[in-house]
Amino acid sequence: MKNPVRVAVTGAAGQISYSLLFRIASGDMLGKDQPVILQLLEITPAMDALRGVVMELEDCAFPLLAGTVISDKPEEAFADADYALLVGARPRGPGMERKDLLEANAAIFSVQGKALNAVASRQVKVLVVGNPANTNALIAQRNAPDLDPRNFTAMTRLDHNRALAQLAGKTGAATTDIRQMIIWGNHSATQYPDISQASVKGDAAAGLVPREWYETDFIPTVQQRGAAIIKARGASSAASAASSAIDHIRDWALGTPDGDWVSMAVPSDGSYGIEEGLIYSFPVTCKNGDYSIVQGLEIDAFSRQRMTVTEQELREERDGVAHLLP
Numbered sequence: 001m002k003n004p005v006r007v008a009v010t011g012a013a014g015q016i017s018y019s020l021l022f023r024i025a026s027g028d029m030l031g032k033d034q035p036v037i038l039q040l041l042e043i044t045p046a047m048d049a050l051r052g053v054v055m056e057l058e059d060c061a062f063p064l065l066a067g068t069v070i071s072d073k074p075e076e077a078f079a080d081a082d083y084a085l086l087v088g089a090r091p092r093g094p095g096m097e098r099k100d101l102l103e104a105n106a107a108i109f110s111v112q113g114k115a116l117n118a119v120a121s122r123q124v125k126v127l128v129v130g131n132p133a134n135t136n137a138l139i140a141q142r143n144a145p146d147l148d149p150r151n152f153t154a155m156t157r158l159d160h161n162r163a164l165a166q167l168a169g170k171t172g173a174a175t176t177d178i179r180q181m182i183i184w185g186n187h188s189a190t191q192y193p194d195i196s197q198a199s200v201k202g203d204a205a206a207g208l209v210p211r212e213w214y215e216t217d218f219i220p221t222v223q224q225r226g227a228a229i230i231k232a233r234g235a236s237s238a239a240s241a242a243s244s245a246i247d248h249i250r251d252w253a254l255g256t257p258d259g260d261w262v263s264m265a266v267p268s269d270g271s272y273g274i275e276e277g278l279i280y281s282f283p284v285t286c287k288n289g290d291y292s293i294v295q296g297l298e299i300d301a302f303s304r305q306r307m308t309v310t311e312q313e314l315r316e317e318r319d320g321v322a323h324l325l326p
């Protein structure tokens with residue numbers, strides 16, 4: 001058996017974590033031969049609820065769960081962490097403007113970035129799920145100057161999986177028949193779900209579905225799926241978000257399949273003309289625990305326009321918290 005790895009999860013008593021922690025502990029994320037120590041962070045008022053979650057984790061008797069730590073102090077929860085899944089965030093309250101939301105989260109993610117910088121493994125892989133995820137990842141990254149900036153990522157895998165499901169439904173295929181889907185940009189309603197490179201059972205997806213469906217149905221459905229779930233369920237997507245977080249870390253750690261890629265929001269290196277440094281969702285392949293942005297894709301005018309809109313939103317979010325960025 002391998003040595004255990006340390007997986008820190010914030011917002012550990014919340015809805016997403018209620019699904020996520022059990023999947024990590026059962027080996028869905030890092031493999032059925034990889035023991036894990038869960039290091040769970042919550043705010044002080046949620047510590048009792050978190051103790052209840054830990055009782056349930058114990059009661060599953062997971063063979064791979066080698067230990068559990070709970071804390072309301074980031075320096076304890078992130079100590080020697082190999083992976084950090086930053087799920088906890090401040091939700092938008094009544095009357096709260098977007099700017100207030102950005103600032104409230106900037107406060108949380110700057111503290112957590114500093115704590116990761118101080119105590120996490122030097123190779124820690126960070127996934128930010130809590131919204132606004134891309135900009136929260138940027139804030140954590142900028143507060144962790146001693147860690148590799150490339151190791152700060154945000155989750156657009158749920159959007160990617162939603163896009164696969166919509167295209168599979170329309171074409172009568174299985175999601176596993178689809179290759180090379182892309183989500184570009186921000187995890188928000190400006191994201192651009194792009195099927196121009198995708199194939200279904202080897203045939204170009206764009207040739208299999210009406211253009212009108214793609215533009216007026218598929219794109220807005222994927223962009224607004226989160227809101228549709230809140231409307232239907234009365235709560236935001238939780239199990240599907242957890243599942244996508246598992247997919248994101250699993251593929252980053254263990255690699256993407258040959259002939260396919262996934263969408264991850266990662267620090268832009270200027271690829272496709274996207275401003276360097278923004279945490280922007282690109283198609284990436286992963287190998288040996290590292291990712292690379294897929295290069296050389298042709299971008300037509302329709303795509304370019306949408307990629308720029310979502311880039312612009314990320315610039316505005318960054319500028320909105322500029323005074324909090326070191």
Ligand code: NAI
Binds near residue numbers: 013087132236
């Ligand atoms: P939730 O409200 O059920 O749980 C969040 C938990 O975070 C709460 O238990 C809260 O006490 C905790 N928390 C708040 N501040 C904290 C801090 N400073 N340190 C540690 N814990 C803290 O929310 P849920 O449903 O689990 O969602 C979590 C976040 O994920 C939200 O921001 C949501 O918008 C986002 N989300 C992102 C998705 C994505 O695709 N990127 C998809 C779905 C949700």
